[in-house]
Each structure stands twice: as C-alpha cells, then as structure tokens.
Amino acid sequence: MAIANRKTAKILVFSTDKISDPAIDMAGLLKLHYPPTVYTIAVPCSSGIKTKWILHAYEKGFDGVFIAADGTDCVYGETCVEKTGRVIARTHEAMKSKDIDPARLRMAAICSVCSDAFVKQIRSFNEYLLKTLHPET
Amino acid sequence: MEKRIGVYICHCGGNISDYVDVEKVRQSVENDDNIVLAKTTMFACSDANQNEMVEDIKNHNLDAVIVASCSPKLHLVTFRNVTERGDLNKYTYVHANIREQASWAHADNFPAATDKTIQLVKAAIAKSRTTKALEPTKIKAERSVAVIGAGVTGMKAAITLAEKDTHVFLIEKESQVGGWVAKWKDLFMTEETGDMIVKQLHEDLKKRQNVSILLNSEVIGNVGSIGNISLKIKQKEEEFDITVGSVLVATGFEPYKPKEDEFGFGKVPNVITLPEFKQLIDHEKGKLMYNGKKVENIAYIYCVGSRQPEGGNTYCSRYCCTATIHAAIEARKKFKDIQNYHFTRGVRSYGKQELLYAESLQGGDIFLQSYEDDLPTVFARNNRPVVRINDILTGGKELEVEADLVVLVTGMAPRSNDTVGSLFKLPRGRDRFFNEVHMKLRPVETVIDGITIAGACQGPKTILESVNSALAAATKSYSNISKGVLETDPQIATIDVKACTGCGDCIPECPFDAISMVEDKGKTVAVINNTLCKGCGMCTPVCPTDAIDLVAFSNVQIMGMIDALV
Numbered sequence: 134m135a136i137a138n139r140k141t142a143k144i145l146v147f148s149t150d151k152i153s154d155p156a157i158d159m160a161g162l163l164k165l166h167y168p169p170t171v172y173t174i175a176v177p178c179s180s181g182i183k184t185k186w187i188l189h190a191y192e193k194g195f196d197g198v199f200i201a202a203d204g205t206d207c208v209y210g211e212t213c214v215e216k217t218g219r220v221i222a223r224t225h226e227a228m229k230s231k232d233i234d235p236a237r238l239r240m241a242a243i244c245s246v247c248s249d250a251f252v253k254q255i256r257s258f259n260e261y262l263l264k265t266l267h268p269e270t
Numbered sequence: 271m272e273k274r275i276g277v278y279i280c281h282c283g284g285n286i287s288d289y290v291d292v293e294k295v296r297q298s299v300e301n302d303d304n305i306v307l308a309k310t311t312m313f314a315c316s317d318a319n320q321n322e323m324v325e326d327i328k329n330h331n332l333d334a335v336i337v338a339s340c341s342p343k344l345h346l347v348t349f350r351n352v353t354e355r356g357d358l359n360k361y362t363y364v365h366a367n368i369r370e371q372a373s374w375a376h377a378d379n380f381p382a383a384t385d386k387t388i389q390l391v392k393a394a395i396a397k398s399r400t401t402k403a404l405e406p407t408k409i410k411a412e413r414s415v416a417v418i419g420a421g422v423t424g425m426k427a428a429i430t431l432a433e434k435d436t437h438v439f440l441i442e443k444e445s446q447v448g449g450w451v452a453k454w455k456d457l458f459m460t461e462e463t464g465d466m467i468v469k470q471l472h473e474d475l476k477k478r479q480n481v482s483i484l485l486n487s488e489v490i491g492n493v494g495s496i497g498n499i500s501l502k503i504k505q506k507e508e509e510f511d512i513t514v515g516s517v518l519v520a521t522g523f524e525p526y527k528p529k530e531d532e533f534g535f536g537k538v539p540n541v542i543t544l545p546e547f548k549q550l551i552d553h554e555k556g557k558l559m560y561n562g563k564k565v566e567n568i569a570y571i572y573c574v575g576s577r578q579p580e581g582g583n584t585y586c587s588r589y590c591c592t593a594t595i596h597a598a599i600e601a602r603k604k605f606k607d608i609q610n611y612h613f614t615r616g617v618r619s620y621g622k623q624e625l626l627y628a629e630s631l632q633g634g635d636i637f638l639q640s641y642e643d644d645l646p647t648v649f650a651r652n653n654r655p656v657v658r659i660n661d662i663l664t665g666g667k668e669l670e671v672e673a674d675l676v677v678l679v680t681g682m683a684p685r686s687n688d689t690v691g692s693l694f695k696l697p698r699g700r701d702r703f704f705n706e707v708h709m710k711l712r713p714v715e716t717v718i719d720g721i722t723i724a725g726a727c728q729g730p731k732t733i734l735e736s737v738n739s740a741l742a743a744a745t746k747s748y749s750n751i752s753k754g755v756l757e758t759d760p761q762i763a764t765i766d767v768k769a770c771t772g773c774g775d776c777i778p779e780c781p782f783d784a785i786s787m788v789e790d791k792g793k794t795v796a797v798i799n800n801t802l803c804k805g806c807g808m809c810t811p812v813c814p815t816d817a818i819d820l821v822a823f824s825n826v827q828i829m830g831m832i833d834a835l836v
Contacts, residue, residue, distance in 0.1 A: 155717035161370035169382035181807020193836040209806035245695040
C-alpha cells in the first residue's frame, strides 16, 4: 500500500500485558502526549511477536513498528531478551529482502514505570519516520 | 452462525467524552458486520449499565460483548463477570482501552483522539469476531505472603494475614519493628502512645506461629509471578530465598527535609522541623528548653514541603495540620508560658480533627494565614528567629512574631531509597508515591499481579488511614492465594498438527519444558502440555511452517486487528 503524506507517522506498537502496557497506560494517565496515530496491540510477551505480523503491518500501511519489549523484567524469564532480539534480527532480514528500511522497526525495553521513556522513544521514532517517509510534512 | 456482537462506548463521566466524540465513535461502528447493538453509556462500570448489559445479552441474543472504556487493568474482570451473568463464556469478552491510550493520551487533539478511538473499537470488533469460549487455566498458589516494612501498617497487615491460614514473612530492614510510630509519644485521638501501640502489635505478632519476623533484612531479588514469587532476602551478611504467593508493600514515607535556608532552615537559629519538635516536647521535662534557652513563643509554619508550586510536592500531606495543632496543645499543657502562633495556608483538620482545632483556638493559640504566592518569611534579629507575614485574616496586615522556636511543619515525602519499587517495578504517580490501580475501585492493588500496597508508601496517611489500607491490602493479598489455586487466562499455545513438520525447533524455545514430540498417525509432531504451558508465546515465532498459535493472540486475531487499525 502506498504511504500517504502525514503530519504524524502511523506506528504500530506491540506492548506486553504485564510490563510495557501499564507504562503506556501511565503515559496517558500523566497526559504525556504522543502522536495520536500510534496504536497499541498488547501481547503476553515480546518474544512471541511473529515476523509475519510486523510485515503485515507494513503491507497495510503502517510507517513503523515499535516493540515495547519486556527486557529483563519479563515474567516468563530472562531468555525473553535474547529471544526478542532474535525476533528483531529475523524480521530485519525479512524487511531487507522486501526492500523495507530495517530502521522502520524499533525495539526498546519499556518497564512498567517507563512512561517517559516510552513517549521519548515514540516521539523520536515519529520524527525519524516523518523525515524518511514523509519529508514534505 | 454469524457472531452477534454488542458494543458499549463509555463516557467515563467526562474522562473520555471531554476529549473524544463518543457518539461519532458509536455511529462509526454501529453498521459494521456482526454488530447487533452499539450504545454509549455515561459509566459502563455502573451497576445500572452492567444490569442493562446482562439484559441486552439475553434480549438481543448476543454471543460477544465489547466495552470501550478505561484500561483493561481496571475493568476487564468486571466486564468478564457481566458476560458470565449474561450466560456467555467470559473469554468471549473483548476490551478496548480508549481512556489511557486515547482520550487522556491525546487530550490535546479532540479530532485525532476521536479518530484513534474509532480505530481502537474497530480493532476490538475484529478480535471479537474470532474469540472462542475457553476454560481458565489453574495454577498452584503458595499460601504465604511477604509483607515488606514492619511499621504500623506492615504489622497490622501481618496480623490480619496471620489470622487466616497463611504464613507471613514480615521483612524489616531496621533492627526493630514499629517504624516512625514507635518514636512517637502522644497521639490524637487516643490515650495510647505510639510506642504502646507498636508494643501491642509486636506482642501479638510474636505469639503467632505462622509469622516470621525478619529484622535487619532487605529484599534484594525477585523472580516469578503471582502465586509463586521467589524473593531473595539479605539478612546482615546472610542471603536466603523465600517463596510466597503474594507480596504486600508497606515501606512507608520519610519526612520532608527542608532545603538549606527554606524558611531559614539551617541558617536562622532555632528553626527545626515538626518531627524534631515532637521529639523535643516528648523528652523535655519541667521547662521547654532549646539550645540552652527557655522556649515561650513558638511559631509554626505550615505546608513546608507540601502544596508547593509545580516542580515541588504539589500534594497536601493531610496529617500535618492536625499533628501540629496536637503538638502545640501538648506543648502548652506540658510546659508553662507557651504561646503558639500558627502561620497557616488554611487549616485542613478534617472530620473529628476539627475538635482539636477548636480546642486550640479556645486555648488561645493564634492563627495567621497567607496565600501560596505570599508566604511568610523567616529571618534572624538579635540572634532570634522572626517570622513576618502579610496576614490575610487581618486584611493583609504585615505582622511579625519574635519567636524562641520556629517549627517547620514538614509533610510526608516518598522514600528516597527506591530499592523495593525498582525491584517490583511498581509504578509511581505524579507525587512519586506508589500508584494503586484505581484510587476508589482498586485502592491497594498495583498493575503488577499479586503485589499490593498499603499505608504511607502510596501517599500521606494518618495512622488510622494506614491501618485501614493495611486491612484492605492484607485481604486482597490473601484473596490471591486463599484457595491455594489461581485461575489464570487460558492463553496457551496450540499446534496445527497438519502444518507441523516435527522439526523440533520449538522445543528449546519453551522455558517451561511444555513441548514434546509425539507420533500422530505415523507422523512426528509437536504437542503442548497444557498444564505446563504459561502462554508466553516464545515458541510461536520460530516455527518455520507457522504451525503454532497462541490462544487469544492468534494470527487471525492479531492480523485482523492490524487491518482494522490502518
């Protein structure tokens, strides 16, 4: 799908039920505004995100995908960090093969109190996506 | 048969509808496929609306329900219960978070917040179309609770828990129990002193076989989740592990420490804080002396470290007006020739504490008042502190009091040592105290399942209020583990046997050893042990044939939501 020019980039966030989604909730509670074209789908663990979901988001018109990962706080164990890293690596390879800029996929560990960090990451990602995909805006 | 879905869009008073056109949202989804009814409601969580939902489920023969409202952390369980009351399987319920992640997050952009809300509701509809009836997973819960902090709150919580059939670990980093209250003498509204209360609670705890009091102990590690939480404890030089089903955090507060020269603190002689003054009047006998001089005129400056402008502690500490008036009366009763001058910003002695305020006035205490933009000043004259105020109670007249002692009425501040908060990743509010899920609806729960909070670690509280929250948190923590079994969402991995090639790539991915290989109709395939699977989904992305899905997070559901969000 062609990407239309936008004032804010369209970003799909994969959050995690117990760790990063509460931080995103708290960003709202604290009225820490971020672009309104950021949409969140919560999953149990960031290491369970499939490459095909991320590629599907690009195909449907999302400018970027942000994985708000559990990091070392994952309730399912410390291997989450390594496995989420592998999800990113696999997806980056798939993106390259489809000629999609790998930088359109970002990941950061967002703990349950990291509202500020989440908003900073999203604003910075939004700026990057606008600059690279919608330079006219 | 086509699904019949009911959608409810909540105003949340005005928390949503002030920033989102909820009627436009309703109109945008009412004609979508499978939508049988779409309504807006002032408070989706109200009893009236819940009853209406139950009626709607029956009258409209609904087989799935969506509520678009606050965070699911707050009301997912509420609305699942509503669907059960309507004789639906609770896992057919889908929640859309349009408050924390739409109306509040984009309160600065009404049209964009509305557009986002429409798409979030459409995504929920997409998910709802493929939800299935499921049964909950049951896991073993340890029948023990760790209470962190052995102040009055922690002690009372430990006793409440110990009265049930559960083991309690009461963990205190200091060498004795009691916290701040153990250091206090006279209290309002009781004849008992602080140390007497602590002694009674301690004696009660010592009698109980199912309470382990761990002094000089700190929690330094935390692994696991609700029902089975392993804590690493450091007790002096020794380290050991305990396993509990739930954790109750009661780490308390610390008094605000005035900055250098804040109302003369540290610069002008004879300027002390309220805790220091309480210690002074508790221990002095005969004459009230300070720095070798008799004290007669005492000036109390209220709201030091509370009700500060933006950037400071903007909250009211609530206890300190009453604590100061009480201490001033005690000083007047105990020592001769005491004259109290109260420099307030409006006295907040709520409830029965008004009686104490009246007693103070009747006893001759003088109250002066200023606004926040014209605070009293403290300076030295002839080596004595002087307080100057433009008193609004006398039409803004400039008045001065030459005091022998200035007491800065310092409020409660969150603990600067954040070890426990960091360990459990407990969210903090704007006031930097620990944050409950909801002040009224879930006042002692945190977003971390199985971790409750009580007492002044979640905001300034009196002893009475702290004990009330201790009882609530103890009951909540106990309810987590009381059955010895916890019901959790049945989010487990499922294998499509036809697509599985038996490669075994998924087996090492599972941290719970829940996957094994079996022969099925002459073919080797992976199989999930449902009792071991925790539903993390770690196995799902590695399958080369995409034969593994997670219940409630399937390809169809996630990709359907993505389609709806674009």
